[in-house]
Amino acid sequence: MSKEQVIKVMDQHAGMVKGKIGLGYKNFKTGDEYYINGDEPFPAASTFKVPVLIELFRQAKEGKLSITDTYTLKPEDIAPGSGILSFLTPGMSMSLKDHAMLMMIISDNTCTDALVRILGKDNIKAAIESMGLKNTRVDFNCREIIHSFANIPLDLSIDEVNKLFKEEKFEANYALFTDMTLPNDISSPKDMMTMFTMIYNGEVVSPDACRQMMDIMEKCQTNTRIPALLPMTGPKAVRAIHKTGTLQFVTNDCGIVITPQHTYGLMMYYNSFTGDKGDKTFVKNDAILAEISRDVYNALHGA
Numbered sequence: 292m293s294k295e296q297v298i299k300v301m302d303q304h305a306g307m308v309k310g311k312i313g314l315g316y317k318n319f320k321t322g323d324e325y326y327i328n329g330d331e332p333f334p335a336a337s338t339f340k341v342p343v344l345i346e347l348f349r350q351a352k353e354g355k356l357s358i359t360d361t362y363t364l365k366p367e368d369i370a371p372g373s374g375i376l377s378f379l380t381p382g383m384s385m386s387l388k389d390h391a392m393l394m395m396i397i398s399d400n401t402c403t404d405a406l407v408r409i410l411g412k413d414n415i416k417a418a419i420e421s422m423g424l425k426n427t428r429v430d431f432n433c434r435e436i437i438h439s440f441a442n443i444p445l446d447l448s449i450d451e452v453n454k455l456f457k458e459e460k461f462e463a464n465y466a467l468f469t470d471m472t473l474p475n476d477i478s479s480p481k482d483m484m485t486m487f488t489m490i491y492n493g494e495v496v497s498p499d500a501c502r503q504m505m506d507i508m509e510k511c512q513t514n515t516r517i518p519a520l521l522p523m524t525g526p527k528a529v530r531a532i533h534k535t536g537t538l539q540f541v542t543n544d545c546g547i548v549i550t551p552q553h554t555y556g557l558m559m560y561y562n563s564f565t566g567d568k569g570d571k572t573f574v575k576n577d578a579i580l581a582e583i584s585r586d587v588y589n590a591l592h593g594a
Contacts, residue, residue: 331426341486341487364383
């Protein structure tokens with residue numbers, strides 16, 4: 292009965308939200324799957340960092356670089372938004388693995404843009420194509436997507452950008468939430484499920500690389516969505532291997548939940564934009580995704 296109960300839960304939640312939601316569920320032990328808007332492209336926000344991580348390990352396997360190589364941050368790497376490196380002293384050097392760790396566990400945008408620069412967008416695109424993904428693109432690094440969203444020039448300094456955001460002196464590019472054919476970073480529940488399935492099964496790059504990627508993503512500290520309402524300690528403790536993504540109206544979380552009884556993928560993309568172009572409110576729908584995650588878990592575990 293658990294599959295039917297999961298479907299019921301997902302359908303109920305999808306019917307209650309405003310805007311557009313995409314959901315994906317896959318039980319890695321039984322093979323059961325269910326999707327709502329599975330092939331629909333959504334703004335990926337920081338979930339685009341998953342294929343960046345895959346490409347880093349691919350280039351390391353091919354000997355093009357080593358994850359122990361150090362990289363010194365350049366001024367052009369500094370990106371607004373999530374993370375801490377944009378607030379630290381310029382010129383910091385860290386290993387590529389440390390950049391990847393910060394990119395995934397606190398979604399550091401500056402670390403991400405450094406890695407995108409090193410790896411190359413064309414190579415990230417090729418990695419996406421090699422996995423057979425149909426609805427995933429990485430057109431922008433973090434700085435570019437934030438500047439595109441706010442319709443502000445790329446040559447503004449980080450201090451000028453932060454001031455504009457603080458004072459709300461920008462005109463949002465709402466097309467990023469409505470037209471997925473425009474340059475953007477996008478993905479879909481099925482595409483992201485494919486990536487996480489390949490990582491879980493050790494089918495991308497190498498089994499060892501997949502283990503390392505899972506270890507990094509299990510350290511994610513933005514835990515107000517998939518793991519928020521799940522038992523994380525005690526005899527029923529679960530493991531959550533996931534990556535979030537957030538923009539003005541976009542709240543995403545994609546990952547794998549491992550419980551004593553089940554292992555399943557849960558992909559959630561939520562774009563709550565309803566067409567109100569006068570609304571600059573930064574919307575966080577963490578509670579909605581946390582409740583979906585909780586109810587899927589309860590449906591599987593008879594709670």
